[in-house]
Amino acid sequence: MNDRVVVAGAVYDQGRMLAARRSAPPQLAGRWELPGGKLEPGETGEQALVRELREELGVETEPLERIPGEWPLAPGYVLRVWTARLVSGVPAPLQDHDELRWLGPGESDAVDWLDQDRPAVAEAMRRLPGGNAATGAGSDRDAPAGPLPDGAHH
DSSP, rough: OOOOOEEEEEETTTTTEEEEOOOOSTTTTTTTTTTTTETTTTHHHHHHHHHHHHHHSSEEEEEEEEEEEEEOTTTTTTEEEEEEEEEESSSOOSSSEEEEEEEEETTTGSOOOOOOHHHHHHHHHHHHOTTTTTOOOOTTTTSSSSEEOOOOOO
């Protein structure tokens, strides 16, 4: 396998999943994705996911399980997706994103997902933990659903 791996996280908290709106590059700007980035040499997918979500969102996460399959991106790149639990921090768009939004069950169609993310998003929503009991994160328990404040990032 010669393709370069891009990892992405279906970040769960409070029975919701995080979506990130791209601000760059221009051909992707305004569309939504699961946040993540490129696997670096010597990293596992889980390590890359934790690093990328820290860099892009300013949060600590715990990878849970890989969603089966991989999806082609730009030539030479494939997308692999993990579910992840928000451990600490409040997500903010720090790099490559201009808005974040928490989506609850049945809300996956509320945003315009990038085509390559759609199959993984559908599976991630099927795996969405129910309600408050399953997630265990405490950093944004009182945060409202919907768009996050400016500054949230992919």
